[in-house]
Amino acid sequence: xxxxxxxxxxxxxxxxxxxxxxxxxxxxxxxxxxxxxxxxxxxxxxxxxxxxxxxxxxxxxxxxxxxxxxxxxxxxxxxxxxxxxxxxxxxxxxxxxxxxxxxxxxxxxxxxx
Amino acid sequence: xxxxxxxxxxxxxxxxxxxxxxxxxxxxxxxxxxxxxxxxxxxxxxxxxxxxxxxxxxxxxxxxxxxxxxxxxxxxxxxxxxxxxxxxxxxxxxxxxxxxxxxxxxxxxxxxx
Numbered sequence: 001x002x003x004x005x006x007x008x009x010x011x012x013x014x015x016x017x018x019x020x021x022x023x024x025x026x027x028x029x030x031x032x033x034x035x036x037x038x039x040x041x042x043x044x045x046x047x048x049x050x051x052x053x054x055x056x057x058x059x060x061x062x063x064x065x066x067x068x069x070x071x072x073x074x075x076x077x078x079x080x081x082x083x084x085x086x087x088x089x090x091x092x093x094x095x096x097x098x099x100x101x102x103x104x105x106x107x108x109x110x111x112x113x
Numbered sequence: 114x115x116x117x118x119x120x121x122x123x124x125x126x127x128x129x130x131x132x133x134x135x136x137x138x139x140x141x142x143x144x145x146x147x148x149x150x151x152x153x154x155x156x157x158x159x160x161x162x163x164x165x166x167x168x169x170x171x172x173x174x175x176x177x178x179x180x181x182x183x184x185x186x187x188x189x190x191x192x193x194x195x196x197x198x199x200x201x202x203x204x205x206x207x208x209x210x211x212x213x214x215x216x217x218x219x220x221x222x223x224x225x226x
């Protein structure tokens with residue numbers, strides 16, 4: 001399967017713990033995006049990378065959130081000191097530069113107790 | 114930034130009927146408008162897209178229309194089938210900001226037998 005893969009698929013954690021999600025994009029895509037989706041809502045943009053450079057961060061992304069794409073391939077999204085409001089599906093997508101299709105992963109569902 | 118509104122939030126049709134979902138966008142610089150289908154627990158998948166230099170695009174039972182002057186676009190599904198039941202999201206991209214997509218809030222389509 002050469003699609004976008006994310007892991008873990010599900011993560012349950014206690015409030016205050018740190019969590020990290022990983023995304024492996026389609027290999028030839030140099031753009032990588034993180035989105036957050038809550039129940040009954042559309043995906044909300046969090047941040048994106050072109051190769052290893054993080055070029056934009058949403059105002060939604062508090063400083064408890066950090067994302068990296070160290071070698072321009074896979075990316076990680078870390079949430080520190082999790083809060084119950086962080087419970088959501090975290091979606092990763094990849095694509096080529098220029099307006100066009102984004103290919104989404106299956107997502108990583110976070111539940112903060 | 115871009116704001117995308119989507120209506121209706123739920124839509125129930127009889128098998129074989131047509132379904133129409135409408136979206137409006139705010140940023141006149143937006144030039145790419147995809148529609149994604151998301152089945153329960155699955156990733157969003159592109160079903161059709163349209164660019165701002167085109168007014169209408171068809172792909173079998175699915176069509177999308179774009180009115181740039183009014184800043185709205187619509188998804189039309191004809192001869193609906195039970196497998197069309199899913200959540201549909203419209204989105205818009207201005208090309209700037211890394212071509213990130215701004216999504217609508219989704220329409221839950223239910224096709225009844």
